[in-house]
Amino acid sequence: MVKKGKFTILGNKEYRIGKEGEDWVNLVSKDGEDAMNGFQPHPLDSTVLIKKVLKSELNLNYQINTYAIYKGHRLEIGSEKEDKILVGTGDSRLADELKLDRTDKYFYEKWIDKSEVQLVEEKKPISI
Structure with a gap:
């Protein structure tokens, strides 16, 4: 799979950065196991999980x-x-x-x- 966009590391795992607010971002995952880590199904696509986190929680962004x-x-x-x-x-x-x-x-x-x-x-x- 070709990667393109913004990414971060959280808990030794790479996530794509989705929608951004002033002090928060949505992390995006397609790994069903992330539901156990607070990720919720995307309202328009149940194969995608999202989690809103504070930008201050992220320190390795690229x-x-x-x-x-x-x-x-x-x-x-x-x-x-x-x-x-x-x-x-x-x-x-x-x-x-x-x-x-x-x-x-x-x-x-x-x-x-x-x-x-x-x-x-x-x-x-x-x-x-």
Whole structure:
């Protein structure tokens, strides 16, 4: 699974940070066992659990951006499904070289097999 967004560590476990308030955030989980740790089902999606915590309880917060290396070039990741991943770029010369399809005025994409790319995660500390 491709990770993208804000994350934190709470109790030796990584959680995605969801909605944020002035002094709180919602932690997001898909692990049913987190229900025993105060997580509640999301009102719109019962497969997702959320827990409101104070920002002051969190001290290791970071932003993760994942990108794909395809034929030696760094590309953005759009989405993924089973064994395919959607890669893209705004660089028209690179898009021509990699035979990406124009999907917007200044953006090009292509579905490729996951086996053809190397996924690289960039993790940067953030304050919330």
